[in-house]
Amino acid sequence: MSMRNTTTSYGSVTKLFHWLIFLLVLAIIPLGYTMGSIQDKVLRSQVVNIHKLIGVSILILMLLRALWALNNIKPALPFQTPNWQRWVERCMHVVLYVGLIIMPLSGLIGSVAAGKPPQLGSIRIEFPVALNKPLAEFMFEYIHEPLALILIALISIHIFAALYHHFIKRDDILRRMMPYWRGR
Numbered sequence: 001m002s003m004r005n006t007t008t009s010y011g012s013v014t015k016l017f018h019w020l021i022f023l024l025v026l027a028i029i030p031l032g033y034t035m036g037s038i039q040d041k042v043l044r045s046q047v048v049n050i051h052k053l054i055g056v057s058i059l060i061l062m063l064l065r066a067l068w069a070l071n072n073i074k075p076a077l078p079f080q081t082p083n084w085q086r087w088v089e090r091c092m093h094v095v096l097y098v099g100l101i102i103m104p105l106s107g108l109i110g111s112v113a114a115g116k117p118p119q120l121g122s123i124r125i126e127f128p129v130a131l132n133k134p135l136a137e138f139m140f141e142y143i144h145e146p147l148a149l150i151l152i153a154l155i156s157i158h159i160f161a162a163l164y165h166h167f168i169k170r171d172d173i174l175r176r177m178m179p180y181w182r183g184r
């Protein structure tokens, strides 16, 4: 399988980014919603820290993924695809990229501004913002928390669209993102 995308299929690097980030997002969202209700204080701060570290990994992977996508062609959609669908598909992918960069960035800025940066062993992961409680509150209340709901909705639509292509339209859209698929 080619490392780079071709006109008919995604390459191995795009597939690796797609599925690895999917697994990380699948883990981080339930963690985000449940970690606050852990009673034990020490355990809670450890789990919150794991949430932060997974989030920073998603941020780094998304930035690399965006660079890779900008330097690769996008496989063509079936030729009969109407223009509005091409437009919706492109917008959805761009919004998913931007959302999955703003999401961890807002968490990181909020945590550093609250004086609680992610810790990797004895290393504190820093970001150039000063201690600033109102900024931290803004980041979580107006960006991190609402964007989580928006992303859950968009990802659900995205998965629904992939399944619709595979089971109803019966085209190669889902297959060409699958690890084993080498194109026709």
Ligand code: HEM
Binding pocket: 025, 028, 029, 030, 032, 033, 048, 051, 052, 053, 054, 055, 056, 058, 100, 103, 104, 105, 106, 107, 108, 109, 111, 117, 118, 140, 144, 145, 148
């Ligand atoms: C793609 C990456 C991320 C996703 C999808 C995500 C998702 C979530 C979700 C769903 C919540 C629960 C929100 C709620 O209770 O309404 C949450 C809370 C939180 N996240 Fe993240 N997160 C990400 C990255 C990060 C990063 C990188 C950090 C910090 C470095 C972070 C720090 C936090 C903190 C401190 C909370 C608790 C905030 C509160 O008090 O409500 N997150 N996150």
Ligand code: HEM
Binding pocket: 014, 018, 021, 022, 025, 026, 069, 075, 089, 093, 094, 096, 097, 100, 155, 158, 159, 162, 163, 173, 174, 175, 176, 177
């Ligand atoms: C966290 C969850 C997910 C995110 C953020 C996400 C994001 C993306 C993005 C940004 C693309 C555009 C291609 C690229 O540049 O990588 C894409 C393509 C694709 N995704 Fe996902 N995805 C997720 C989960 C899924 C799941 C669970 C499925 C399958 C059920 C799926 C099926 C596909 C397919 C089939 C394509 C190719 C579409 C085409 O050929 O144009 N995705 N995804």
